Amino acid sequence: MSRRDNTPKGKASGRGGNNERKESHARGNAPIKKDSSKTPISRENKGGVSKKKPGEGIRLNKYIANSGICSRREADTYIATGLVMVNGKIINEMGYQVKPGDEVKFDGRRISPEATAYILLNKPKGVAATSSESKGLTVMDLIANATTAKVKPIGRLGRNATGLFLFTNDDALINKLHKKGMSRLFHIELDKNLKSDDLQKIQEGLKIEGKEITVEEIQYVENATKKEIGLKIKNMGNSIIRDIFEHLGYQVVKVDCVTLGHLTKKDLPRGRWRMLTQEEIRLFSML
Numbered sequence: 001m002s003r004r005d006n007t008p009k010g011k012a013s014g015r016g017g018n019n020e021r022k023e024s025h026a027r028g029n030a031p032i033k034k035d036s037s038k039t040p041i042s043r044e045n046k047g048g049v050s051k052k053k054p055g056e057g058i059r060l061n062k063y064i065a066n067s068g069i070c071s072r073r074e075a076d077t078y079i080a081t082g083l084v085m086v087n088g089k090i091i092n093e094m095g096y097q098v099k100p101g102d103e104v105k106f107d108g109r110r111i112s113p114e115a116t117a118y119i120l121l122n123k124p125k126g127v128a129a130t131s132s133e134s135k136g137l138t139v140m141d142l143i144a145n146a147t148t149a150k151v152k153p154i155g156r157l158g159r160n161a162t163g164l165f166l167f168t169n170d171d172a173l174i175n176k177l178h179k180k181g182m183s184r185l186f187h188i189e190l191d192k193n194l195k196s197d198d199l200q201k202i203q204e205g206l207k208i209e210g211k212e213i214t215v216e217e218i219q220y221v222e223n224a225t226k227k228e229i230g231l232k233i234k235n236m237g238n239s240i241i242r243d244i245f246e247h248l249g250y251q252v253v254k255v256d257c258v259t260l261g262h263l264t265k266k267d268l269p270r271g272r273w274r275m276l277t278q279e280e281i282r283l284f285s286m287l
Contacts, residue, residue: 057097058113060084060104066113068150069106071172083107117149118276119167120260122268129157129165129238139165143273155182155236163187163257164265173284181234182261182287183216189254190245193226198248202231208247213240227253261287 058066061075064084069075075084082090085105086098098104104111121143123129128138131153139153151167154177163186168174199218206213221228233240242252258265262283268274 057099057102060086060091060096060098061094063098063104063113064106064111065172066116067104067106067111068114068169068171069111071175078106114149114169116170117147117151117168118170118281119143119146119151119273120263120268120276121165121167121273122265122270123157123162123165123257124271125160125162128159129153129161139167142271143167146273146275154178155184156238157257158238158242158255161238161255161257162270163255164260164263165257166260166263176284176287178236180287181236183232183234183259184236184257184261185230185232185259186241187221187254187256187258188229188231188241188245188252190227190229191251191253194220194229194245194250198250199229201248202244206244206247208243213244215244230258 060079061072064070064075064078065072070078076094078084079094079096080092082092083106084091086096086102088103121139123139123142126137127142128136130138131140132138143151146167149169151169152174154166154168154174157163157165164184199220202215202218205215215231215233217230217232219230220226221230231241231244241255245252263276263280
């Protein structure tokens with residue numbers, strides 16, 4: 001693990017011209033391939049990709065999922081149980097197409113879809129990792145100009161922790177990550193050198209207040225004192241790191257999230273955000 005995050009400090013108001021990555025133009029949910037020149041042939045149009053005609057609708061379950069209510073599969077269940085109405089009529093048809101201008105209600109409440117958004121922030125110190133307006137400056141303030149979509153923060157970082165933080169309005173992904181977790185690599189600085197015996201204990205797993213705590217990897221940071229540790233853990237909480245080290249008699253001085261799953265800090269200075277590329281979004285399906 002490299003010792004420091006040497007990216008320059010940036011303002012928290014937007015992306016920055018040269019820091020934004022170009023999005024991949026690969027289509028749909030096709031697997032990532034080096035050669036994306038071949039176009040899939042649909043059953044409807046064997047000469048190429050089928051295209052929707054102007055004004056054509058979208059499937060009702062997709063409309064509900066895009067509204068942030070639930071996944072498409074869960075939407076099918078709600079449709080079958082009569083919780084969905086279109087233009088005042090209960091719709092039980094799975095393949096029903098919602099047309100532009102249709103009024104769709106879920107459990108009596110009108111809904112409308114919005115495009116999914118995925119935002120990566122390099123969080124600076126002193127910013128609350130919450131959507132609560134009562135916590136002073138928050139991560140939501142830093143990405144206020146990123147999108148009009150109602151995105152939510154995934155996971156937690158302490159106010160004084162720094163590093164990668166993810167936001168999205170993709171509820172299916174949010175639920176998946178909270179259930180399965182996602183590997184996060186942290187650069188941690190302690191108040192004193194970590195004993196090799198304690199490092200081994202953490203690697204083998206600890207039991208804290210009756211709860212088993214496991215990590216994926218832990219090691220000393222190269223070319224640094226033994227106060228600096230690299231810790232990879234599949235946990236989305238913000239107190240787990242302090243729990244681990246305080247249990248062994250250490251105080252955590254600094255915490256920096258260096259990687260988040262397949263996402264890194266490359267070209268993302270502290271306090272800045274960027275939208276994920278289509279390739280990065282598709283890689284979440286492999287988690």
